[in-house]
Amino acid sequence: MHELSIAMAVIGQVEEAARTAGATAVHTVHLQVGELAGVVPDALEFGFGLACAGTVLEGARLVTETVPGRARCRPCADEWAVGMPPDLCCPLCGTAADELLSGRELQITGVRFADGTAGGPVLEPTGGER
Ligand SMILES: [Zn+2]
Numbered sequence: 001m002h003e004l005s006i007a008m009a010v011i012g013q014v015e016e017a018a019r020t021a022g023a024t025a026v027h028t029v030h031l032q033v034g035e036l037a038g039v040v041p042d043a044l045e046f047g048f049g050l051a052c053a054g055t056v057l058e059g060a061r062l063v064t065e066t067v068p069g070r071a072r073c074r075p076c077a078d079e080w081a082v083g084m085p086p087d088l089c090c091p092l093c094g095t096a097a098d099e100l101l102s103g104r105e106l107q108i109t110g111v112r113f114a115d116g117t118a119g120g121p122v123l124e125p126t127g128g129e130r
Pocket of ligand 1: 073074075076077078090091092093094095
């Protein structure tokens with residue numbers, strides 16, 4: 001299950017941040033998920049709930065923020081929301097987009113520890129398929 005391995009990668013990064021911060025429990029993890037990242041947020045939250053058992057993240061809440069996919073057409077400098085399933089052809093001239101501006105994010109944007117201190121967004125992206 002794709003989402004479970006992503007959840008485990010996120011947990012690994014947050015564990016490291018918690019260790020660095022000296023935190024013993026995590027309250028909330030904020031994660032940006034691009035619309036085109038190929039991740040189902042519900043499945044990710046489910047995987048997160050399973051995988052954080054027994055870690056410093058046990059009981060933590062995963063808050064996902066969906067980042068809409070946007071593409072740009074170079075010839076007419078038009079930008080549009082590609083939607084899902086993605087429409088990568090320029091609505092003005094029909095040329096296939098050669099540039100994806102956003103939508104492939106898979107990144108921890110913030111961590112709140114149970115003692116109220118906040119960590120991040122200093123963490124590395126979890127490495128989506130770029
Ligand atoms: Zn165009």
